[in-house]
Amino acid sequence: MDPLLWVLFTPLVGGIILGLVGQRDTAPNLNVVCSLITFSAAVILTVRIINNGPLFSFGKLFFIDPLNVFLVTLTAFVGLTTSIFSRPYMRVERDHGKMTPNRLRLYHSMFQLFMFTMFLALMTNNLGILWVAMEGATLATVLLVSVYRTVSSLEAAWKYFILCGVGIALALFGTILLYLAADRQLGGGTDALLWTTLNAVKSHLDPAIMSLAFVFLLVGYGTKMGLVPLHSWLPDAHAEGPTPISAVLSGLLLNVALYAVLRFKVLTDGALHNGMPGKLLIGFGLLSVLVATFSLSRQKDVKRMFSYSSIEHIGIMTFAFGIGGPVATYAGLLHMTVHSLVKSAIFFTVGHACQNAGTQVMADIRGLVKVSPTVGWGMLFGSLAILGMPPFGVFSSEFLILTTAMRELPWATPILILALGVAFASIFGRVQGMVFGETTAKPLAHSPALLPVFAHLGLALLLGLYIPTYLNLWFLQAVHMIVR
Amino acid sequence: MTPLAPQIVNLLAAILLLVTFAMLSQRRILSLIHLFTLHGATLVASALVVAWVTHDSELYYSAALTLALKVILIPWILHKLILRLNVKWDVEPLINVPMTMLIGIVLVIIAFNLALPISQLSSSIARGTLGIALACILLSFLMMITRSKAVPQVIGFLSMENGLFFSAMAATNGMPMIVELGIALDILVGILILGVFLFQIREQFDNLDIHNLEHLKEED
Numbered sequence A: 001m002d003p004l005l006w007v008l009f010t011p012l013v014g015g016i017i018l019g020l021v022g023q024r025d026t027a028p029n030l031n032v033v034c035s036l037i038t039f040s041a042a043v044i045l046t047v048r049i050i051n052n053g054p055l056f057s058f059g060k061l062f063f064i065d066p067l068n069v070f071l072v073t074l075t076a077f078v079g080l081t082t083s084i085f086s087r088p089y090m091r092v093e094r095d096h097g098k099m100t101p102n103r104l105r106l107y108h109s110m111f112q113l114f115m116f117t118m119f120l121a122l123m124t125n126n127l128g129i130l131w132v133a134m135e136g137a138t139l140a141t142v143l144l145v146s147v148y149r150t151v152s153s154l155e156a157a158w159k160y161f162i163l164c165g166v167g168i169a170l171a172l173f174g175t176i177l178l179y180l181a182a183d184r185q186l187g188g189g190t191d192a193l194l195w196t197t198l199n200a201v202k203s204h205l206d207p208a209i210m211s212l213a214f215v216f217l218l219v220g221y222g223t224k225m226g227l228v229p230l231h232s233w234l235p236d237a238h239a240e241g242p243t244p245i246s247a248v249l250s251g252l253l254l255n256v257a258l259y260a261v262l263r264f265k266v267l268t269d270g271a272l273h274n275g276m277p278g279k280l281l282i283g284f285g286l287l288s289v290l291v292a293t294f295s296l297s298r299q300k301d302v303k304r305m306f307s308y309s310s311i312e313h314i315g316i317m318t319f320a321f322g323i324g325g326p327v328a329t330y331a332g333l334l335h336m337t338v339h340s341l342v343k344s345a346i347f348f349t350v351g352h353a354c355q356n357a358g359t360q361v362m363a364d365i366r367g368l369v370k371v372s373p374t375v376g377w378g379m380l381f382g383s384l385a386i387l388g389m390p391p392f393g394v395f396s397s398e399f400l401i402l403t404t405a406m407r408e409l410p411w412a413t414p415i416l417i418l419a420l421g422v423a424f425a426s427i428f429g430r431v432q433g434m435v436f437g438e439t440t441a442k443p444l445a446h447s448p449a450l451l452p453v454f455a456h457l458g459l460a461l462l463l464g465l466y467i468p469t470y471l472n473l474w475f476l477q478a479v480h481m482i483v484r
Numbered sequence B: 001m002t003p004l005a006p007q008i009v010n011l012l013a014a015i016l017l018l019v020t021f022a023m024l025s026q027r028r029i030l031s032l033i034h035l036f037t038l039h040g041a042t043l044v045a046s047a048l049v050v051a052w053v054t055h056d057s058e059l060y061y062s063a064a065l066t067l068a069l070k071v072i073l074i075p076w077i078l079h080k081l082i083l084r085l086n087v088k089w090d091v092e093p094l095i096n097v098p099m100t101m102l103i104g105i106v107l108v109i110i111a112f113n114l115a116l117p118i119s120q121l122s123s124s125i126a127r128g129t130l131g132i133a134l135a136c137i138l139l140s141f142l143m144m145i146t147r148s149k150a151v152p153q154v155i156g157f158l159s160m161e162n163g164l165f166f167s168a169m170a171a172t173n174g175m176p177m178i179v180e181l182g183i184a185l186d187i188l189v190g191i192l193i194l195g196v197f198l199f200q201i202r203e204q205f206d207n208l209d210i211h212n213l214e215h216l217k218e219e220d
Helices: A003-021 A027-053 A065-097 A100-124 A125-147 A151-186 A195-198 A207-224 A234-240 A243-272 A276-296 A304-322 A325-357 A375-388 A393-408 A412-435 A452-465 A470-483 B006-026 B028-055 B057-085 B096-123 B127-147 B150-172 B177-207
Strands: A054-056 A062-064
Touching: A003 A027, A003 A062, A003 A100, A003 A207, A027 A054, A027 A065, A027 A100, A027 A470, A054 A065, A054 A151, A054 A195, A054 B006, A062 A065, A062 B057, A065 A100, A065 A325, A065 A452, A065 B127, A100 A125, A100 A243, A125 A207, A125 A234, A125 A243, A125 B177, A151 A195, A151 A207, A151 A234, A151 A243, A151 B096, A151 B127, A151 B150, A151 B177, A195 B177, A207 A243, A207 A276, A207 A470, A207 B096, A234 A304, A234 B150, A243 A304, A243 A325, A243 A470, A276 A412, A304 A325, A304 A375, A304 A393, A325 A375, A325 A393, A325 A452, A325 A470, A375 A412, A375 A452, A375 B006, A393 A452, A452 B177, B006 B028, B006 B150, B028 B057, B028 B150, B057 B150, B057 B177, B096 B127, B096 B150, B096 B177, B127 B150, B150 B177
Parallel strands: none
Antiparallel strands: A054 A062
């Protein structure tokens, strides 16, 4: 059977079933099983795409090429590890009385539905459905952000809903304009919103409409990516929800929104030839990196700090794709991968650290290495990795981005290096304080799941030392899809 | 194509803009919901006219969908909500009404200028109204920004969706059906989630003032 169906419908069916039985003791295992099936199907799908090239499914409704299959596998993998991590995490939350059976049911069901919307957004060929799926991803997570019902979590969820709602409305206007441009060329109908159809005629699309459409689309999906100045919802939403949700929001949803922008960039570049989309991405990217790194040192809450770090890294990726060209695009894709892996690993350790200390305030988290060594070392290595220390993969991608920037945009290089330095000083100082030092905290009742943390960090390490030939080929094919 | 049809669409677009301004100045929540219903009804009427002229059967379906969702279902949910939450008191805008109106006029001028080059490229019979559609979107934005209570913010959000629907019609005689259906589903789920939210906010604060939701700051 078509592995695509399995990738798409396992989370949907799983979400519905978990909506009925998600409060039971077996629900976390069912959650893991669903994610495992999805991941296996994604791997099979990937092998087929790499060997046989892009394919359509359901007529032309779904389109899989090396670019999106790479993100599908990454999403499925992080989804799997997050579901493994959330088993002990949610048990502790339940013991602390923060998760009631109803809330657990909501969590398990919405987790799977959130995965479904992301896969739908990644694999659909119809740019209108892409919009529907992105909005669906917000809707699936918004109730999870407010799941603890505290004052600040309600505020975060309201902000998330309204700001992302407004942003996504602008993206819809951009999609309408795109449809207008397509309508003039292709004469309307459902086919006129298919990416593959548009890609074939992109050089004939009207430049005036396309440039306006791209601005609306970038602002719209940029809100979901957390690009400055549209980022104010992101630290709140990522910090107030349960930690597994923070991990998938930071690690995966940002990637999916960036993927949407990339698809539109390919079309707009084809229509315009003046590099306007790239310049916009460079501008937004640099601004995001700068604002995010200088906000890092002002944070007191550990999850907020790492959320700002996500804004910084999404800025770096946006900058890389803005430069364009094969090397920077390759680096951007590599950075997407390692950032997803490392950032979700960090959130896993942060989740356990906060449970241990009973707070998210960094000043009150101390001596992680003493109370639970694996969590402490995991957080330390994760932070080193995210800060771009060799030999982790983030170093390779940032190095590639910086060297390309030196050649293409010399003026931007010092800004980036300054920002990376500031980020290092802000994050490393705080993490050191949390990891070492004395503490009176007791170890957790349920031992944390460490496989996800070290699997992610191991992969990030591997990508820093050596990129397997197969993976390299895969990345190169994806780069080809974007640059062409 | 009858020469009358574009005139009727223009008239309906003008009514839509007028209703949006009325919503912007309205202080009572109940009247706001009535105006929102009228907003949706105008939208349905103009969709029907465009569908009649272009013989576009998909547009009939999306008009029916809009009628069911935005004229009947959502206003009904909103009525239920404010009854259950007992919030019929006046809305106090953050900026006074004359000032809001002036900003609104500026926004309309911006929208018209932005839409002018695009509408010339469109082949839809409603293309002259793209500026009005964009103006409705921007005015709904303004409404969301200037209101401090949760329910008017939600209505602003919904009227923005109306403006988007209208702009899709003005630009291209409506989006493909499958996309329309998806958007309708998102809006419906969205309004249900917002309903849940309003109860959660009220449980926490005993009122629906968004001022309560301004504690998350950098230094916290």
